[in-house]
Amino acid sequence: MYETLLVGMDGSDFAQKALEHAVELSQAVGATLHVITVVDSTANPMRFSVTEVDELNQAKATLVENITDATDDGDITAEVRRGDPADTLLAYAAEIDADLVLVGQSGAGQLEATIFGRTTEQLAEQTQIPLTIVPLSDED
Template sequence: MVPTEHASEPVRSILVPTDGSDVANAALDRAVALAADVDGTVHVLAVVDTTTDPLRFDSGLVADIEDAKNELVEDVLEAVDGRQVEVSGAVRRGRPASTIVDYASEIDADLIVVGRTGESRTAAALLGSTADRVVRTASVPVIVVPDPETDETAD
């Protein structure tokens, strides 16, 4: 984990990456609740991942994926509307974990709230996970929200 200089600073700007999953929605709910408590802003980010196998993507498919991510962010913003919290949204292209960390720096986020998939610890150790990579590389604190549908004790 990268040391943080922000430990004593108040949380005002919270980044929440989303892929539309239940665990991402749980992370969003946690971020909105935190933002409401501190009169903060929530920034929702969806990432178009074209880095895993660039040969299988053509420009039309990337545009379709980007359109779907934009629609996802709009839906999330609409769902949060009326909760007395300022919310903004963005879509970026790139490797998910590094794009999340870079965007956190770009918006000067004080905190990242990310959902953890239901992967076992063994799978995460072998394959890595976006949440794990964000935790290890972010320069701000990260809250990892577990999947509400999985048994946290299962491996």
């Protein structure tokens, strides 16, 4: 059924829950798991400075930390890209031939919740791949 799963990470508790769900699912069905963080460059797509390189490096470190917290499985691919979050996530999903995309229900903090909420909505509208939106449970 599922051979390749992709989970989008934005550093929020919602995204961490989506990662945990994706890890459990990938282990249950024997699927390969890819995890992506997208640094949003839509505010100024021409800008790519040392600060942004630092931001990409920090995003990668945080992504690896989140994966380590979620699983001991070393068979997870971590990817950090730059661009519009929804477009970049969908392009990567097509690139790896993902069978399922998983994202958190909302993002981190007030501003990020608005951004990731918008991203989740865009994914739901644009994707041709099954999409699972993972909420926090009452215990979280």
